[in-house]
Amino acid sequence: MIRTDLDDRLRRAAAGMPGPAAASLACRIVAAAGPLPRPRPRPAAPRGVIPWVPLAAAVAIAVALVLAVDGSTAEGVAVPIVATTAVEDPLQVEIDALRRDIGTAGSALGDLVAWERFAPGLDGIRAPDIRDR
Amino acid sequence: MNDRELLARIQAGDDQAFTRLVETWTPRLLRWLTVTGCAHHDAEDVVQETFLRVHRHAAGYRPRWAVSTWLFTIAHRLRLDLVRRTHEPMRDQAAPPAPEPADGGLWDLARTLLAPDDHHLLWLRYGEDLEPGAIAAVLGINGLACRVRLHRARARLRDALTARGTPVECLS
Numbered sequence: 001m002i003r004t005d006l007d008d009r010l011r012r013a014a015a016g017m018p019g020p021a022a023a024s025l026a027c028r029i030v031a032a033a034g035p036l037p038r039p040r041p042r043p044a045a046p047r048g049v050i051p052w053v054p055l056a057a058a059v060a061i062a063v064a065l066v067l068a069v070d071g072s073t074a075e076g077v078a079v080p081i082v083a084t085t086a087v088e089d090p091l092q093v094e095i096d097a098l099r100r101d102i103g104t105a106g107s108a109l110g111d112l113v114a115w116e117r118f119a120p121g122l123d124g125i126r127a128p129d130i131r132d133r
Numbered sequence: 134m135n136d137r138e139l140l141a142r143i144q145a146g147d148d149q150a151f152t153r154l155v156e157t158w159t160p161r162l163l164r165w166l167t168v169t170g171c172a173h174h175d176a177e178d179v180v181q182e183t184f185l186r187v188h189r190h191a192a193g194y195r196p197r198w199a200v201s202t203w204l205f206t207i208a209h210r211l212r213l214d215l216v217r218r219t220h221e222p223m224r225d226q227a228a229p230p231a232p233e234p235a236d237g238g239l240w241d242l243a244r245t246l247l248a249p250d251d252h253h254l255l256w257l258r259y260g261e262d263l264e265p266g267a268i269a270a271v272l273g274i275n276g277l278a279c280r281v282r283l284h285r286a287r288a289r290l291r292d293a294l295t296a297r298g299t300p301v302e303c304l305s
Contacts, residue, residue, distance in 0.1 A: 006291050007259065013239040014260035019164035020173060022180075026159040029181050030152050033188040038146045 136200035143191045151191075154200075155184050162208050165261060168240065169253045175215060183208040201263060205271040243286075246293050251286040258283055 134142075134150075136157075142150035159180055166176035186207050187194075194203060240260075244252050250272075257268045269279040 006287060006294075009239060010243075010255065010259035011262070014256070017164070017168065017240065017260075019160045020167055020176075022160040022163045023156075025163065025177055025180060026152075026156045029155050029159065029184045032181065033151065033155075033185055036143060036146045036148055036151055036188065036191070039144060039192070 137196050140191065140194050140200055141196070143187075144194065151188060154187070158204055159184075161261065162204065165205070165256065166208070166212065168260065169256055170244070170249055171212065175212075179208055179211045179215060182211050186211075199267060201261070202267040202270050205257070205261070205263070205267075209271050209273075242293065243290055246289060247286050251282055251289075254279065254282055255286050255290075 134153075136154070139150045139154050139157075143154065162180045162183060163176055166179055167173055171179065183204060187204070194200075240256070243255055247255065254268060254272070257263045257271065258265070263271070265279050265283060266276055268283075269276040272279070274282075
């Protein structure tokens with residue numbers, strides 16, 4: 001209550017105080033300032049130039065939004081990208097699986113047995129020769 | 134047309150808008166400077182230089198700032214520059230103190246009672262009706278410090294009025 005009363009009094013007292021005559025000063029200021037400088041038009045972007053910076057910013061924002069929506073981490077996004085780009089040879093995958101099954105991975109016998117199991121009827125393709133090792 | 138719209142027109146090169154801004158704000162700035170102790174001729178110099186800066190740098194104004202905050206900040210800095218150049222306080226020592234507790238003398242009482250900076254702060258709050266955040270921006274001080282100093286200045290003034298036998302409650 002006290003604070004409000006004092007605030008009001010201060011405001012009223014300030015409003016009641018006469019200010020110095022300022023009309024002539026305002027005229028002098030306007031005369032001294034002269035005409036305002038004309039605003040310069042902004043240079044237009046040259047045609048055919050790809051705005052890389054806004055583009056990169058847009059991509060970054062899109063990735064951030066994806067992360068924010070599904071709650072995954074940056075690794076969660078990177079893994080599927082790597083998985084789709086790394087293409088493995090299906091033949092090699094099969095041979096490796098057979099080597100593991102036989103338990104002689106890396107040995108010449110293992111190679112031969114694996115080859116025979118994998119490609120029993122493939123004509124024209126030479127099986128690995130034990131004597132080559 | 135409000136001050137922000139005036140500034141937008143000034144930025145577009147409208148001379149009439151600049152004249153209107155000067156006519157609107159010159160009395161306020163001049164009064165603020167003289168009430169807070171600036172000699173009249175110094176106050177006129179500061180106000181003139183303030184508007185010349187506005188004229189030159191209107192493109193730098195951003196609408197998120199209140200025009201009042203922008204103008205007071207420019208004027209306050211120019212005033213400080215003038216004080217530094219002349220190496221003397223701008224308080225008009227010849228002004229007679231008038232510590233009458235009537236409303237007409239309330240600001241004179243505040244002027245004699247408070248430190249110049251606090252009197253200045255109080256005027257920006259009640260004379261110019263600036264919010265504490267804007268005052269802090271104008272004076273370049275922390276917002277919390279601004280509120281604390283305002284509170285203390287007000288308390289000192291209230292105590293002085295009460296000590297003179299005219300408590301504030303009785304005067305409203």
